[in-house]
Amino acid sequence: MITLTINGKSHEVDVEPDTPLLWVIRDAVGLTGTKYGCGIAQCGACTVHINGEAVRSCSLPASDAAGKQITTIEGLAADGKLHKVQQAWIEQDVPQCGYCQSGMIMAVAALLKQKPNPTDADIDAAITNICRCGTYQNVRAGIHAAANG
């Protein structure tokens, strides 16, 4: 048994300690907003926050997240209000198919916490998520809009 705190709620899950956190979030806890893309820490579709930092959950053993604050896309909005990145994503019409976008949004939210007004170089360095629809220009516009919003 591992105890995980996800979006402020404690969950006791019966999984092997080396089960990737992504599987626990999706299958054991039932939060399916976090997506599986590559499984090898390359695409970023599975990005969540652990203690506020962006982490690719497909490649993190669940036991490593025990005792830490895990936030998924379902927990990003607070007090009934969308996070400023989610709001900017709607206003800028960023997503196309949407599959990569929860990971994108989580990565961007973590970036803006560290750098509230990132340059294009900061964005290029920090946001390495892969989008098969090619929304990269929209993502960049969305980040600047969220930073200025």
Ligand code: FES
């Ligand atoms: S599914 Fe985790 S980085 Fe691609």
Ligand code: FES
């Ligand atoms: S919006 Fe379709 S993969 Fe990114």
